[in-house]
Amino acid sequence: MKTILINGLYQPCGQLIMGCDHFNQSKFGLASSLLDKFTAMGGNTIDTAFQYGDGESEKTIGKWMHERDNREQVIILTKGAHHDETGHRVNPQSITHDLSISLERLQTDYIDLYALHRDDPNVPVGPIIDILNEHLQAGKIRALGASNWSYQRIQEANDYAQQNGLTGFTFSSTNLSLAKMIVPRWAGCVPADEKTCQWHQSTGMPLLSWSSLGGGFMAGRFSPEHREDEEMVRTYYSEGNWQRLERTRQLAKKKGVPSVQLALAYVLNQPFPTCALVAAYAPEELDSNLAAASLTLTPEEVSWLEFGAE
Template sequence: MRTIQIEGLDKPVSCLIQGSDFFRPNVYEKVCTVLDGYFAIGGNTIDTAHIYCGGESEVAIGQWLKDRGNRSEVVILTKGAHHNRDGPRVNPQAIASDLSDSLERLGTDYIDLYALHRDDPAVPVSVIIDALNEHIRAGKIKAIGGSNWSVQRLQEANDYAAENGLQGFTFSSPNLSLAKPKEPFWAGCISANASDCAYHEQKQLPLLSWSSQARGFFTGRFSPEVRDNADMVRVFYSDANWERLRRAGQLAEEKGVSTIQIALAYVLNQPFPTCALIGAQTPEELESCRQGAEIKLTRDELSWLENVE
């Protein structure tokens, strides 16, 4: 499987990253089946978060790491400082608390890729970068990034880090998919637009895309007449996306692959380093993702797929 390099890590990161928002200890057999299958196809990176399943996702992953004895071979991407019912929590205290929880649950003494799950523009980037660098110096974090951070805030943070001899953000994790959202799927979420992608290309900043396949928009399950999923209708139902779906299907037929594999290939063939977070739960879904990750698309094909307006 193709890999990318992220500054701060001495391990490569596989272009497919296995999601774990359905992992729990009470379905541990399924967790093992999914992770064993994912690693068998060449993957090495697991995405999780402090809030997933109330922390049980990290617990289940920690048990798998212990049982397999393979921590040194695995890249862990976890996220912290998500807001709660009281509001934003992007501050040194919340970061320290969430990181401590995650390390304990995962049964490890370091996190490979640590992302702030949300941003709080009211907090100066200096406060955030200083706090994260304390944990880097302590050996608890290898590389830091922003999940759902604007490129403007990412650059502001990295400018501060460079001016002060500190480690800045070396990856970003917004949504990037061929289907373009009309509005955020969840409040505070960021989807990379053309301007954001231009920034990533200029900086060659790695982008790790969540909902890389637009929550199943390209599976064939959805059409303008099928409106049983209110969130999908709200976020992805648009004339432009139906045309992107049609074009993806046309290109898939020409290449002898599936439409959803073209959607995955769109993410993985950007002119900057990218990875796609996947939610594969069966061997068939894993194999589809593996094949999709091998598809090559040209710059012209990418432009034709997305530029429909």
């Protein structure tokens, strides 16, 4: 599996990241078999979050790592400080609270990739970077990241870090897909638009994309006549997305590969370092994801998929 480098990590990060938001201990056998297959395929990075399944996701991964005794071989990406029913939680107290519990659930004393799950633009970046660096210096975190932060806020935070001799964010996790969101799918989520991608190219900061297939839109699960899923209609039903889906099908047919694999390959063939967070519910889905990760697209093909003929 192809890899990228993220500042702060001791090993390269596989371009496919195993999404585990659906894992729970009641189905530990299935989760374990999927994680076993993923690592056997060369995958080494696993995604979870403090809020996933009320902690079930992190607990399941922690139990699996403990049973396999493979903590040093696995890169854990987890996230914290997501808002709840009380409102925004991007503050030093919530960050420390969530990190402490995540470490306990995962049965580890450090997190490889720790990301703030949402942003609160009303909070100054200074106290956020300060507390993250405290945990970094304590060895509880190896690399700092932001999930669903705008590139402007990430740059602001990194400027503060540089000015104060601290470590800033070394990765971002936002949505990058051929299926472009018309409106945010969930409150506070951030898609990577053209300017965001230009910033990533100029800075070289890795982007770890969630929902790379647009909630199944690029997998061909929907059609203009299929309007029962109101969330998908609201978020993805646009003429531009139908056109990008059709172009993906055309190029996939030409290359002799499934269109869903080509759509995923688009994310992994950007002019800056990228990974794709991919969930799998069955072993064959992992096989398809791995095949997509091996596809190479030219810059011209990537541009055509997104913009069409100029």
